[in-house]
Amino acid sequence: xxxxxxxxxxxxxxxxxxxxxxxxxxxxxxxxxxxxxxxxxxxxxxxxxxxxxxxxxxxxxxxxxxxxxxxxxxxxxxxxxxxxxxxxxxxxxxxxxxxxxxxxxxxxxxxxxxxxxxxxxxxxxxxxxxxxxxxxxxxxxxxxxxxxxx
Numbered sequence: 001x002x003x004x005x006x007x008x009x010x011x012x013x014x015x016x017x018x019x020x021x022x023x024x025x026x027x028x029x030x031x032x033x034x035x036x037x038x039x040x041x042x043x044x045x046x047x048x049x050x051x052x053x054x055x056x057x058x059x060x061x062x063x064x065x066x067x068x069x070x071x072x073x074x075x076x077x078x079x080x081x082x083x084x085x086x087x088x089x090x091x092x093x094x095x096x097x098x099x100x101x102x103x104x105x106x107x108x109x110x111x112x113x114x115x116x117x118x119x120x121x122x123x124x125x126x127x128x129x130x131x132x133x134x135x136x137x138x139x140x141x142x143x144x145x146x147x148x149x150x
Contacts, residue, residue: 003119003123004119005119006115012040012041012109014107018126027144030133033130037050037097039095046105048103050080050081052075061120064116065120072086081100094108133148
């Protein structure tokens, strides 16, 4: 399921595809989501790994909501790969992908249509498919949420 899918008429694209939970059924990794970052342009064709915590999704939602010309939004970064979108005055995006161990690249993408609204919908689909089912009751102490579906 694509959390981020940015593509333009030139075929340049950046996709963050959530593939599932990192450690299903294990309290410390159940709510962590695995994702592939797929980047393609004339000079790069890459597939990288990204791990997303629930707070990453919360931050992404807020930054996407606030995104306007001259500002940016990011996801990841605290634990390795980061993806940063910067919106320009013409509403095109420079997309910076930085994986300290493997790749740094910047793509210029001109998304079409109501891409911001579509990305809010994508986020809700990801949250619906893989809801948060773990609660931290004290530092480094975790429990299943009472609402967890077995």
